[in-house]
Amino acid sequence: MIENLVIVESPAKAKTIEQFLGKDFQVKSSMGHIRDLAKKNFGIDLENNFTPQYIIPEDKKKIVAELKKLVKNSKTVWLASDEDREGEAIAWHLSEVLNLNPENTRRIVFHEITKNAILESIKNFRSIDQHLVNAQQARRILDRIVGFELSPVLWKKVKPSLSAGRVQSVAVRLVVERERDIINFKPVSSFKVTAIFNSKNVSQQLRAEASKRFETVDGARKFLEQCKLSEFSVIDVTKKPTKKSPSPPFTTSTLQQEASRKLGYSVSQTMTVAQKLYEAGKITYMRTDSVNLSDTALDAAKKVITKEFGAQYVHIRQYKTKSKSAQEAHEAIRPTYLEKQDIQGNNSEKKLYELIWKRTIASQMSDAKLEKTTVTIDVSNATENFIAVGEVLNFDGFLKVYIESTDDDPEEETKGLLPPLKVADKLNYVNIDAVQKFTNSPPRYTEASLVKKLEELGIGRPSTYAPTISTIQNRGYVLKEDREGKERKCIALDLKDKTITEKVITEIFGKEKSKLFPDNIGMIVNDFLIEYFKNILDYNFTATIEKEFDDIASGKLDWTKMLDKFYNPFHKQVSNTLEVSERSKGERLLGNDPETGKPVFVRLGRYGALAQIGENSTDENTEKPKFASLLKGQNIETITLKEALALFRLPRNVGTFEDKEMVVAIGRFGPYIRHDSKFYSLKKNIDDPYTITAKRAIELIEAKREQDRNKVIQSFKEEPDLQVLNGRWGPYIAFKKNNYKIPKGKDPESLSLADCKKIIEEGDSKKKK
DNA sequence: CAGTGAGCGAGCTTCCGCTTGACTT
Numbered sequence: 001m002i003e004n005l006v007i008v009e010s011p012a013k014a015k016t017i018e019q020f021l022g023k024d025f026q027v028k029s030s031m032g033h034i035r036d037l038a039k040k041n042f043g044i045d046l047e048n049n050f051t052p053q054y055i056i057p058e059d060k061k062k063i064v065a066e067l068k069k070l071v072k073n074s075k076t077v078w079l080a081s082d083e084d085r086e087g088e089a090i091a092w093h094l095s096e097v098l099n100l101n102p103e104n105t106r107r108i109v110f111h112e113i114t115k116n117a118i119l120e121s122i123k124n125f126r127s128i129d130q131h132l133v134n135a136q137q138a139r140r141i142l143d144r145i146v147g148f149e150l151s152p153v154l155w156k157k158v159k160p161s162l163s164a165g166r167v168q169s170v171a172v173r174l175v176v177e178r179e180r181d182i183i184n185f186k187p188v189s190s191f192k193v194t195a196i197f198n199s200k201n202v203s204q205q206l207r208a209e210a211s212k213r214f215e216t217v218d219g220a221r222k223f224l225e226q227c228k229l230s231e232f233s234v235i236d237v238t239k240k241p242t243k244k245s246p247s248p249p250f251t252t253s254t255l256q257q258e259a260s261r262k263l264g265y266s267v268s269q270t271m272t273v274a275q276k277l278y279e280a281g282k283i284t285y286m287r288t289d290s291v292n293l294s295d296t297a298l299d300a301a302k303k304v305i306t307k308e309f310g311a312q313y314v315h316i317r318q319y320k321t322k323s324k325s326a327q328e329a330h331e332a333i334r335p336t337y338l339e340k341q342d343i344q345g346n347n348s349e350k351k352l353y354e355l356i357w358k359r360t361i362a363s364q365m366s367d368a369k370l371e372k373t374t375v376t377i378d379v380s381n382a383t384e385n386f387i388a389v390g391e392v393l394n395f396d397g398f399l400k401v402y403i404e405s406t407d408d409d410p411e412e413e414t415k416g417l418l419p420p421l422k423v424a425d426k427l428n429y430v431n432i433d434a435v436q437k438f439t440n441s442p443p444r445y446t447e448a449s450l451v452k453k454l455e456e457l458g459i460g461r462p463s464t465y466a467p468t469i470s471t472i473q474n475r476g477y478v479l480k481e482d483r484e485g486k487e488r489k490c491i492a493l494d495l496k497d498k499t500i501t502e503k504v505i506t507e508i509f510g511k512e513k514s515k516l517f518p519d520n521i522g523m524i525v526n527d528f529l530i531e532y533f534k535n536i537l538d539y540n541f542t543a544t545i546e547k548e549f550d551d552i553a554s555g556k557l558d559w560t561k562m563l564d565k566f567y568n569p570f571h572k573q574v575s576n577t578l579e580v581s582e583r584s585k586g587e588r589l590l591g592n593d594p595e596t597g598k599p600v601f602v603r604l605g606r607y608g609a610l611a612q613i614g615e616n617s618t619d620e621n622t623e624k625p626k627f628a629s630l631l632k633g634q635n636i637e638t639i640t641l642k643e644a645l646a647l648f649r650l651p652r653n654v655g656t657f658e659d660k661e662m663v664v665a666i667g668r669f670g671p672y673i674r675h676d677s678k679f680y681s682l683k684k685n686i687d688d689p690y691t692i693t694a695k696r697a698i699e700l701i702e703a704k705r706e707q708d709r710n711k712v713i714q715s716f717k718e719e720p721d722l723q724v725l726n727g728r729w730g731p732y733i734a735f736k737k738n739n740y741k742i743p744k745g746k747d748p749e750s751l752s753l754a755d756c757k758k759i760i761e762e763g764d765s766k767k768k769k
Numbered sequence: 770c771a772g773t774g775a776g777c778g779a780g781c782t783t784c785c786g787c788t789t790g791a792c793t794t
Binding site for chain 1: 770773781789790
């Protein structure tokens with residue numbers, strides 16, 4: 001007989017808690033929810049007051065069976081799922097499925113895994129809060145209704161297998177709207193004037209910026225002309241103390257952002273690594289919206305900071321969440337043992353742990369104290385001034401450990417210490433330059449900055465951020481891509497030794513790395529949903545219904561009434577859309593083909609975006625339209641007539657070689673030559689598929705053949721499937737579609753067949769692990 | 770890998786939030 005059975009959500013948590021509670025308690029985990037709405041037949045009885053049809057998913061049956069057995073032999077069952085809406089529902093589902101007797105069932109909650117918090121919670125047990133459970137059921141059912149009624153509309157009106165939902169569709173909308181802001185963005189330029197000054201009294205040079213930017217090159221030139229004959233003198237020196245405070249400890253979303261900015265991790269990578277650290281007991285739970293730290297952690301932080309940096313660096317604080325949707329069932333993400341500055345593990349685990357350690361420690365350290373100095377310089381012949389700003393760090397405080405990164409590009413120059421100038425000091429210029437600067441379009445989202453935005457809007461939860469980001473990419477709505485920068489010309493004036501020179505400089509702008517771009521299907525789906533379901537795609541939709549869920553939770557609102565009020569108009573909207581809307585292909589007329597005069601369209605086809613010359617027709621006598629696929633990165637929305645027509649110039653026959661035709665085209669992996677049913681890639685940035693000559697094509701073919709000749713290092717008659725090859729990363733063994741690395745110190749040319757087989761065996765056993 | 774683009778119809782797709790492994794590269 002078990003005296004006490006405690007059920008929590010996660011096995012790692014179970015392990016920790018068991019240590020705190022002693023022999024009389026056995027702790028088990030439910031692995032999250034144990035029941036969900038049936039997928040078949042909608043899972044909701046709409047005729048019958050939204051009665052949910054719950055089933056136990058296949059992968060949870062084993063756990064449920066195990067729990068049932070344990071419950072039978074337990075005197076008291078403690079339901080210790082998280083203290084939030086979902087956690088309450090898990091407790092309720094457990095009590096229903098396990099047939100728990102209310103008399104020996106106790107609900108307990110704690111939001112930090114410390115001995116005190118758990119012992120305290122045991123003293124303050126309660127029963128299940130049915131209102132909170134109902135709020136969860138309303139949330140679950142509403143999401144099912146929205147998802148399972150909207151998605152089929154898309155299957156009929158856009159393309160099969162697409163999806164829509166309260167969270168993912170807003171995420172796509174954000175990316176689409178941002179892209180349109182960028183497309184429509186018109187950069188404005190102005191001239192930024194920067195001067196380098198000398199002074200007799202000081203050895204250090206002074207860098208200062210004109211108090212205004214000039215709209216035109218003429219304005220800038222006029223100002224430089226005025227500077228040419230001016231005297232410069234200091235008219236004001238202002239010193240102002242400032243401070244910087246540390247950021248709060250990590251939540252899921254801020255961890256994803258910083259790991260993205262500082263370590264270059266994708267959001268799912270961050271979560272996988274964090275999960276490893278959590279399971280190894282190295283950090284607290286990684287899916288949290290709380291910035292709270294337990295008293296135990298604060299004590300430990302104080303000790304660590306005092307020991308490592310001194311008492312003057314300690315500043316213990318409790319942070320408050322800004323996000324309204326936060327449910328705060330856990331602590332912030334922190335090291336379990338703050339004394340451990342580094343850990344054992346692989347490289348990515350070490351790096352992420354270090355980041356969490358620094359952030360946690362910094363959050364409990366003193367403010368950094370700075371002094372900002374502003375020097376104003378008069379220009380005798382002009383109304384504008386020059387202004388120099390410098391900053392001195394008087395006390396580093398938390399900056400000793402951690403500096404938060406930002407998504408904005410670092411346009412502002414590092415401000416250093418200024419020379420000790422005083423009012424009335426005279427200055428001479430070394431040079432003054434005026435450079436044309438362009439305003440930047442709003443930035444494209446990264447995975448992490450999209451999560452940040454969703455969190456601000458209260459959409460999605462820590463456990464769903466990473467899956468949502470994956471879903472919108474898997475559906476093809478959004479692509480994560482790099483883009484090459486483009487060049488643009490900027491005018492630069494320079495005044496030196498009383499002479500103004502003008503030159504044109506080239507700058508690169510718009511270079512993107514791992515940014516989210518909407519694909520054609522994402523834009524089409526978004527526009528369709530915005531047209532017919534604007535209310536659901538509204539950025540405030542989630543916030544509005546969350547208020548109602550809160551009212552259900554506090555017992556002020558009946559959950560079925562709330563659903564009824566939502567469902568009736570929504571369902572009408574769905575049927576109406578099915579009736580009135582056209583099939584959406586995103587078709588756009590670009591103009592006419594100058595050769596034939598026929599219209600040129602772009603639209604979404606069965607296999608992606610395509611360009612089409614000529615109308616579709618059932619008439620046998622009219623010529624069939626011509627088709628060409630759009631290239632990767634080309635958008636229905638932005639492609640020009642010229643670009644579309646160029647697509648039809650390929651495939652192009654460039655001549656014959658060895659009595660076989662050479663055909664140039666662009667495929668999934670870029671431009672290529674097809675010859676004798678073999679493929680040869682064109683060289684990036686060197687060869688142009690539209691102009692490449694037969695001579696050059698033959699050159700490429702022969703170069704590839706030469707490379708292939710050198711590819712085979714060894715082959716064996718006895719085992720034709722096995723070869724020793726020369727690849728991009730050096731020699732390797734190829735065997736039945738698998739590749740194996742050759743261990744260091746072995747000479748690939750003298751390996752025997754037995755040697756190779758041994759390497760393969762070792763490689764296979766490694767994989768199994 | 771390197772292609773496709775009509776229409777019909779059967780049977781399938783799909784949501785969000787809680788969890789962890791079982792997969793592949």
